[in-house]
Amino acid sequence: MIKFVDCKLFNLIPVTIPALVIYTERLSKGVAALSISPCFVFVLKSKRDDVGLMQHEFHHIKQFWKNPFTPFIYLLSSRFRFKIEVEAYVVQNRFNATDRLPLYASFLAKNYRIKFTEEEALEALRAESAKQLNMELP
Numbered sequence: 107m108i109k110f111v112d113c114k115l116f117n118l119i120p121v122t123i124p125a126l127v128i129y130t131e132r133l134s135k136g137v138a139a140l141s142i143s144p145c146f147v148f149v150l151k152s153k154r155d156d157v158g159l160m161q162h163e164f165h166h167i168k169q170f171w172k173n174p175f176t177p178f179i180y181l182l183s184s185r186f187r188f189k190i191e192v193e194a195y196v197v198q199n200r201f202n203a204t205d206r207l208p209l210y211a212s213f214l215a216k217n218y219r220i221k222f223t224e225e226e227a228l229e230a231l232r233a234e235s236a237k238q239l240n241m242e243l244p
Contacts, residue, residue, distance in 0.1 A: 107126075107127045107129075108124050108125070108126055108127070109124075109125045109127055109147075109160075109164070110122050110123070110124055110125070111123045111124075111125050111164045111167050111168060113167070113168035113171045113172065114168075114171070114172060115171055115172075116171075116172065116173070116174075121171070123144075123145060123167060123168075123171055124145060125145050125146070125147055125164060125167050126145055126146050126147070127147045127149060127160075128146065128147070128148050128149070129149055129150070129151045129154055130148055130149070130150065130151065131150065131151055133148060133150055136217060138150050138153045138156070138159055139153060139159050139160070139162070139163050140163070141163040141164075141166040141167055143166075143167070143170035143174075143176065143177045144167070144170050144171065144174075145167060147160070147163045147164070147167070149163070157201045158197075158198040158199065158200070158201030158202050159198060161197050161198055161200075161201055162194045162195065162197055162198035163194075165193065165194040165197045165198075166190070166194055169190055169193070169194075176190065184218075184219060184220045184221060187218055187219070187220060188214065188218070188220045188222060188227075188230070191214055191218055191220075192214070192227070192230045192231055192234050193234060193238075195207070195210040195213070195214070195231060196231060196234045196235045196238055197238070198210070199231075199235065200238075207228060207231045207232060207235065208224075208228055210227075210231060211224045211225075211227035211228035211231055212224050212227075214227040214231075215227050
């Protein structure tokens with residue numbers, strides 16, 4: 107399935123990017139979805155209707171097009187990986203009926219080879235949430 111993602115190329119030029127969404131029954135243990143730059147998103151079939159999860163992965167696609175070096179820096183820098191995932195989890199949280207930031211803080215502390223505690227992750231998620239909310243206000 108192809109979805110279209112609006113983003114800014116190099117953070118300057120508005121573009122619409124096609125994202126190829128592939129539904130699968132097999133991803134690594136504990137992984138519900140995975141994006142591979144520049145435009146591939148793999149999602150467990152059981153998570154097909156999880157809008158927040160899809161938006162999380164689409165946000166990673168946007169991050170790539172904003173800075174094409176993102177995948178390389180993501181692999182090399184735990185601080186950068188933390189920042190990228192915090193942004194994407196906050197986007198995902200906006201689509202939830204309830205606040206799941208504490209759950210996402212746990213994911214960040216345990217699953218991303220990042221040396222931050224759950225408390226530090228939750229603090230970063232709350233700060234990013236406030237930042238994104240302020241960016242949306244007129």
